[in-house]
Ligand SMILES: Nc1ncnc2c1ncn2[C@@H]1O[C@H](COP(=O)(O)O)[C@@H](OP(=O)(O)O)[C@H]1O
């Protein structure tokens with residue numbers, strides 16, 4: 387069902403009540419049929435939670451800190467995006483099928499929409515969560531510049547859209563809860579954007595161990611330095627400058643925008659903050675997850 391159809395606006399469809407880009411919905415049969423492999427590592431995030439950051443960290447670990455090898459392709463082309471479908475480009479599924487093993491793949495899908503073979507093959511999942519308030523802010527600016535997603539409208543309008551879960555990939559609350567609740571029953575490393583920001587070396591070490599790699603301290607230090615916000619913003623292979631303007635218009639807002647914890651304070655009114663806190667309490671009631679919203 388189309389949620390947005392006005393003019394030439396990109397539209398959202400739905401799968402099992404979750405809004406998704408219409409092109410993803412059109413390709414749903416192929417996406418669900420993706421054959422996972424037991425040695426796949428799947429990077430899972432809600433949009434704007436630090437996907438690109440963790441992708442670069444994972445790639446540098448996989449390449450044992452060899453910075454030149456990570457320059458082989460733009461980050462959006464290194465790890466197939468499962469549900470990406472924009473014909474005539476090859477779909478994420480087609481790219482995944484063509485990729486040699488062991489594969490690193492990425493998705494924004496909520497756990498309940500993952501192709502079933504990922505559970506059957508007992509794959510590794512690396513989930514990165516970011517606090518909801520900064521996610522909302524980052525997603526708002528991203529929708530302003532992303533031509534494949536609906537225009538977000540004003541800040542006040544988008545605030546309502548986000549809390550009602552009517553954004554692509556659905557409700558932040560349900561996404562984070564769904565993956566969090568699975569963390570002990572599958573092979574999952576669950577990380578927080580804010581922890582990577584606060585202590586990147588410690589969090590990168592966790593990723594390294596999870597990937598079964600053993601890199602020495604000097605290599606770890608290189609990975610920490612190469613994945614700072616400033617370095618990745620200046621790096622054409624991570625800053626999305628290679629993405630066509632028809633997809634990402636960075637003259638509106640850069641992909642590497644601020645990369646901080648707490649930018650929500652520059653956007654939320656006092657009333658919005660109080661309302662958000664109340665909605666958060668209701669929707670996250672009963673979970674043990676704890677987010678930090680300032681460093
Ligand atoms: N190395 C890094 N350090 C901190 N934040 C980073 C980062 N690389 C990307 N980001 C931030 O992660 C968000 C993008 O997430 P994703 O890759 O999931 O789309 C953006 O947030 P902001 O819009 O708050 O700046 C971006 O700036």
Ligand SMILES: CCc1ccc(OS(=O)(=O)O)cc1
Nearest residue numbers: 433462532534626629633634
């Ligand atoms: C969140 C969906 C999305 C859409 C387009 C993107 O751009 S890129 O093709 O990966 O550069 C990224 C994410």
